Amino acid sequence: MIYMTYSATACTTETTVYEDIAFPQRVHILPDTFRKAKTGMSYPPHNMFNKVITEEAINYVKANPVKGKTAFMLAAGSQGWMGTSGRYDKNPEAELHYKTKLPFITLTNIYAGRIATMFHVHDHVSTDASACASSLKVLMDMQNLMFHYGFDRVIVLSGEDSVCIPSLEFFGDAKACLLLEDEDKRKPSAFDDVNHGFHVGQGAALTIFEKEHPNMRAPLARFMGAYTSAEDNTNPLGQRDDGEGYSKAIEGALFVAKLHRNRVRLVKTHGTGTPVNNAAEKSALLRSLDEFVATSYKPRIGHTLSASGLLETGLLLDDLKSGVIPKIPNRTADDSVFLSEDVPAFDGVFLSLAAGMGNVYSAALFSTEV
């Protein structure tokens, strides 16, 4: 059996307005993470990741070696962080413009090697570039190492610094996120006919998965299985209305976990709230599961891109521990499935979903019964 034994998350429900950019918008940022990164002293996500790479986690790994091998995975969402684009250089001196003096250190594999060293990991280091599905996608790789290659512990660090000029302009230009000009018409929400869309958010998560060993921490959850699928779609930036990719991911995860669909009664959705994702994810869930309730964290903390899958799973575990399954904010209709109100927490199997650009759909199953 594989257990999740450590979860640290960094994100914020607070928002900050950035008007002096080509597509003015509200974002969820942790302001202190821009210290130094803004001037290029540090590689951009350094300060954000430092919020989850705790001494507690490092000391736990060092003090409790496992019999088998240990891996370190960086779910970075892309091969390189940051960058510049002349197209969007409306104001090169604006806050959020990075002047990175050491371009090579924004390559995610170099950062991964550095942090793996910090954890004294030297059996396996990898990075993943599956965009917003990245942190759940690597769980398929994690279970493969655990089941087939003699690994007993996998450390997953996930996140990317999405709150920077290139990312905000990309999402704004694509009308993928909510802009300031949208605010009098709608609020962030998911699976709602009136309110929809998301703000971009910073976020990071550090999660440790382990096979049982004598000094193992009290598990937060039991990992049941994960699967990542593609779908038949000519547009790698789009999603099919029928949610084929999500369905294949869910069914793959159920198969790996050897679970019947009726065991899943709680879903942490990808829940970006875009009309396209609303249609795809809702169709897939109604087709692939029986009775369930679903929530979304993105209307609350923004879209933390590559980190979102595991980060939101960590938040859900925190909420379950405090006895509540949180509603989807800003729903305008009563809904007992895609929750318009908080409901009491219950034990059992839950499903986490994520989707990433490039036709990547990931599903992971966990159980709170450890």
Add this chain to the structure above:
Amino acid sequence: MDFLEFFNRCGEQTVVRGDVFKRVTSMDTPVTEDTTGLDSLDTTLTYMLIAEAYDIDEVEANHMPLSSIQDLKDFCDKHKKRDFDTVEAAMEVVK
């Protein structure tokens, strides 16, 4: 300002694992992995911190010497645009 202490504090802040860093005790020490424990990436980052503290131009910072701590100090003295009375004051800028 005690430049040797400033170098050590920057190195300690940069290095990924504190147990591999070797504090330097002589200004004559060359900056190599053997003498400091800093690998090539750590060394680059340490030098970037020092350049940032003294506000040395990026182009000039590319020529900061590795031959000895004294040579590094001399280079910084020649190109710096600001200075600090104490190591603590300098570290406030780069931490």
